[in-house]
Structure formats: structure tokens, C-alpha cells
Amino acid sequence: MTGTRVLVLNSGSSSLKYQLLDMRDSSRLAAGLVERIGEQTSRLKHTPLAAGGDAREADGPIADHDAALKAVAQELARDGLGLDSPDLAAIGHRVVHGGMFFTEPTVIDDAVIAEIERLIPVAPLHNPANLTGIRTARALRPDLPQVAVFDTAFHTTMPESAARYAIDPRIADRHRIRRYGFHGTSHAYVSRATAELLGKAPEDVNVIVLHLGNGASASAVRGGRCVDTSMGLTPLEGLVMGTRSGDMDPAVIFHLARVGGMSMDEIDTLLNKRSGLFGLCGDNDMREIRRRIDEGDEAAALAFDIYVHRLKKYIGAYYAVLGTVDAVAFTAGVGENAAPVREAAVAGLEGLGLAVDPGRNAVRGDRPRIVSPDAARVAVAVVPTDEELEIATQTYALVGKNT
Ligand code: AMP
Numbered sequence: 001m002t003g004t005r006v007l008v009l010n011s012g013s014s015s016l017k018y019q020l021l022d023m024r025d026s027s028r029l030a031a032g033l034v035e036r037i038g039e040q041t042s043r044l045k046h047t048p049l050a051a052g053g054d055a056r057e058a059d060g061p062i063a064d065h066d067a068a069l070k071a072v073a074q075e076l077a078r079d080g081l082g083l084d085s086p087d088l089a090a091i092g093h094r095v096v097h098g099g100m101f102f103t104e105p106t107v108i109d110d111a112v113i114a115e116i117e118r119l120i121p122v123a124p125l126h127n128p129a130n131l132t133g134i135r136t137a138r139a140l141r142p143d144l145p146q147v148a149v150f151d152t153a154f155h156t157t158m159p160e161s162a163a164r165y166a167i168d169p170r171i172a173d174r175h176r177i178r179r180y181g182f183h184g185t186s187h188a189y190v191s192r193a194t195a196e197l198l199g200k201a202p203e204d205v206n207v208i209v210l211h212l213g214n215g216a217s218a219s220a221v222r223g224g225r226c227v228d229t230s231m232g233l234t235p236l237e238g239l240v241m242g243t244r245s246g247d248m249d250p251a252v253i254f255h256l257a258r259v260g261g262m263s264m265d266e267i268d269t270l271l272n273k274r275s276g277l278f279g280l281c282g283d284n285d286m287r288e289i290r291r292r293i294d295e296g297d298e299a300a301a302l303a304f305d306i307y308v309h310r311l312k313k314y315i316g317a318y319y320a321v322l323g324t325v326d327a328v329a330f331t332a333g334v335g336e337n338a339a340p341v342r343e344a345a346v347a348g349l350e351g352l353g354l355a356v357d358p359g360r361n362a363v364r365g366d367r368p369r370i371v372s373p374d375a376a377r378v379a380v381a382v383v384p385t386d387e388e389l390e391i392a393t394q395t396y397a398l399v400g401k402n403t
Contacts, residue, residue, distance in 0.1 A: 003089035005029065005081075006392040009069075010094040011133025013125065014038055016068045019388040020081055022050075023089070023396045026389055029081055034068040044068070046075040065132045069140060083141060090145045091137050092395030094185070094387070095130045097123030098150030099176065105153070105394040107402060108134060108146040116148065122176055122233060145402070147395040154188040155181030155219070155226045162228040162321075179237075181219070181229035183211045186331060189390040190383045191221040194329040197368045197381055205326040208318045210311065211385065212341065213332030214242035214284065218311075220318035228321050230314055236272055239314060240307040242284035245275035247310070277303050286334045286341065308344040315345065319352055327379040328354060336384050337364070342371065346380060353377025 004024050010017040016034040021027065032046035032055075042062035047055040056075065062068050073083045093108070099119045106112055113134065120127045130148075137146055155163075163179045165172060172178060181187075187209045194209070195202040202224035209219045216239040219229040230238025230246075240246045248271075256262045262270070270279075278284035280303035283292065292300035319325050330342050339361045346354040353376060361371040365382075372380035 003087045005088045006395050007088060007091045008388045008391045009091060009133050009137060011065060011129050013129040016065060018072055021392040023392060030076055030079060034062060037062050037065060037068050044071050048079040051079050065136045069136045090147055090395050090399040092147045092149055092391040093130060093134050094391055095148045096126035096151045098152045100156060102150045103153055103156040105147050105149045105398050107398060108148050112148060145399045147398055149185060149391045149394050151182045151184050152180045154184030155229050157225040158227060177233055179232045182231045182235045183217045185387045185390045186211050186385040187219040187226060190329050190331045190385050193368055193383045194327050194381050198327060198379060206322045206324055208315060208325055208328045210330050210335055211332045212335035216241045218314040218318060220321045222322055228318060240310045241276040243273050243276045243278045245271045277307060280306060286338045290340060311345045325378050327381050329381045329383045331383050331385040336382055354380060356380050
């Protein structure tokens with residue numbers, strides 16, 4: 001392997017996010033996003049980080065992912081970072097669902113593509129989009145190693161007691177129903193960075209990771225290995241999210257169908273896209289919810305309380321799963337930025353050794369930091385996640401090993 005650059009692609013159904021990193025120092029050379037692919041109003045936003053220039057935006061129809069990646073390649077070439085460069089070592093792809101099969105990052109070949117395809121029934125929204133990105137990138141640089149990094153991989157270490165639902169295993173196995181968990185790249189990165197923050201090896205610490213973004217999930221990580229996580233067969237289970245309900249009595253679905261007369265697709269949309277914070281108060285952005293609370297808005301206050309109550313239940317549950325806890329780490333958009341969420345989530349948990357120091361908690365920053373008092377038994381940490389860096393690191397390590 002001669003190159004030191006890795007292109008990370010995160011391909012959604014109508015979007016393509018990318019970052020180009022130099023793995024000698026993990027620096028970011030360029031980053032960007034193509035939105036609304038397939039529409040008349042597509043937009044490409046490209047930030048030439050190495051060149052230090054302003055972000056460039058281009059509007060106009062981009063028909064498909066192939067055209068989107070070609071447009072990205074052109075922008076990179078303008079900065080002297082073309083995808084035909086020998087400096088490019090590999091392309092790393094975020095793939096949402098790797099099922100039980102993919103426990104590690106994997107060099108992509110036809111068989112790997114076929115397996116990701118086979119998982120489409122359990123990830124109907126995400127895997128087809130991820131595959132489109134993979135096919136497009138392979139067509140552009142067929143000679144280059146391409147690596148799939150799976151959102152589910154970190155969670156494949158869960159014991160059966162945590163991963164299985166209490167249903168007939170023959171039915172579960174036939175339909176591949178189990179807890180897979182998601183955001184694994186983030187949980188892996190943050191649990192490791194938290195150990196580092198504590199000055200310990202990942203093997204020596206137990207961490208509860210709270211990834212609170214628009215999607216949200218918790219995980220219990222014992223000695224660097226995931227032992228439980230809150231998302232399940234799909235990302236719908238667990239915490240209250242921006243637009244997803246999280247945990248609910250499954251009978252709500254029968255009730256909505258039988259009594260409410262809703263179709264399965266309508267219920268799916270309701271629970272995934274129109275529930276959570278948005279469903280409760282009409283806003284899914286925590287900044288807006290806090291602003292409304294400050295103005296005395298009751299619906300926003302109740303949405304916040306429901307969100308925090310669920311979070312607290314998961315902290316308690318994973319405390320019990322782990323037995324001893326060294327740190328609770330908050331990450332992603334809400335976890336990194338919303339001090340009131342962190343404060344409320346651990347309020348009253350002094351008996352478990354959990355507390356935040358109000359002064360430390362209020363300080364903003366983009367470095368990992370501890371926000372609990374020095375005397376606290378359990379560290380409460382804010383650890384910014386970096387999924388692109390984790391994907392690039394795993395991709396580069398794998399390609400380096402294979403060459
Ligand atoms: P993510 O999915 O990690 O990008 O997180 C996006 C979410 O983070 C947004 O929907 C907001 O709710 C939340 N967020 C971002 N910035 C802030 C902030 N400064 N304060 C509170 N919440 C924020």
C-alpha cells in the first residue's frame with residue numbers, strides 16, 4: 001500500500017456524505033455532502049479543509065449516486081485531491097446492517113455485496129442506499145480496495161441473553177429477528193476514547209455510552225466489548241429520539257391497526273418519522289425545545305421530561321447489567337451540546353455515584369472532558385464522536401494488513 005488517504009462514504013437514499021482523510025495524522029483534507037439526489041433541487045456542498053478555502057456550493061439536478069460521486073470527484077480534483085491519485089489507499093463505506101455475519105470491517109468483493117443484499121429485508125431503508133454507494137465507488141475505481149464498516153459490528157459481542165427477544169427461537173431464527181443494535185462505530189469509538197480520557201486501557205473499564213443525536217442509542221460496554229444496547233432489530237427500539245418513539249408496548253401497533261384503522265405503512269411512518277420529541281411537541285431539535293421551555297411551553301417541557309426519564313431508565317438498567325461502572329459518556333449532537341440533558345439524566349443518581357459539576361457541565365468544547373466532580377465514584381464524560389475517523393481508521397488498518 002502506497003497511499004495514505006482514505007475516502008469515507010456514507011450513502012443514504014437521497015444523499016451522499018463524504019470525508020477525505022490523511023491517515024498519517026488523521027487530518028481531514030476535505031468534507032462534503034450531496035443532498036436531494038434524484039431531484040431537481042440537488043445541492044453539493046464541498047469544504048476544502050486542507051486548502052483552507054471557503055465551502056463551495058453548487059445547486060442543480062444530480063440524477064443519481066453515480067452522478068453525485070462524479071461531481072464529488074470533480075470537486076476533489078479541483079483541490080488537487082482527485083480520486084485517481086495514487087495517494088488514495090482505500091474507500092471506506094458506512095454500511096448500516098451487517099446482521100450476525102459481519103463482525104468486523106470487511107474488504108468488499110462480490111460475495112460481500114451479495115451478503116449485504118441478503119440483509120435488505122431487515123434494513124429496507126439503509127442497506128440498498130449503502131449498496132448504491134458501494135457499486136458507484138467500485139465502478140469509479142475498480143482497482144482500489146473498498147471496505148465496508150458496519151454499524152452493527154460492535155454489537156455482535158452481545159451475549160444471547162441480551163441479543164434474543166423472548167419469542168419462539170424457531171420463528172426468530174427463520175426471520176433473523178434479534179437485537180442487532182446500531183451506531184456501533186460511534187459506541188466503539190466513544191467507549192475507547194472514554195477509557196483513554198480516564199487514562200486506562202479499554203479492557204480495564206466499564207462504560208455506559210449514550211449516543212444522543214437525532215437517532216439515539218445507549219450501550220453497556222464491559223472491558224471494550226459491547227454487552228447490551230438499546231436499539232434492536234431496527235433503530236426504532238430504545239431511547240426517545242428526534243422522530244422515533246423508542247420503547248413501547250408492541251400491542252400499541254395492533255391497537256393502531258385494529259382500532260385505529262391504520263395500515264402497517266402508516267404505523268411505520270408514525271413511529272419512525274412522526275414520533276419521539278417531534279411527535280410529542282412538534283420539534284425534534286433540542287435547542288428549539290430548550291428555548292420553548294424557557295418561554296414556559298408545557299408541551300416542550302413534557303417532551304423533555306419523557307426523553308430524560310427514558311434515558312435515566314437505561315442508565316439504571318445498564319448500571320445493573322455491568323455491575324460496576326467507571327464512566328457514563330455522552331456523545332452526538334444532544335449528548336455533546338445539551339448540558340441540561342446531561343444534568344437531568346443523572347439528577348438524583350448520587351446513590352449510584354453519579355453527578356455532574358454544574359460549572360464543568362456548562363463549559364462547551366470539542367475535546368473529550370469529564371463533567372463530574374473530582375470526588376464522584378463514576379466519571380460523567382462528554383466525548384465527541386467521530387464516526388468518519390473511526391471508519392477511516394478501521395479501513396486503513398484492514399487494507400494495511402492485507403497488503
Ligand atoms: P446528530 O444526529 O448527532 O447530528 O445530532 C443532531 C441533533 O443534535 C439535533 O437535532 C439537535 O437536537 C441536537 N443539537 C445540536 N446542537 C445542539 C446544541 N447546541 N444544543 C442542543 N442540542 C443540539
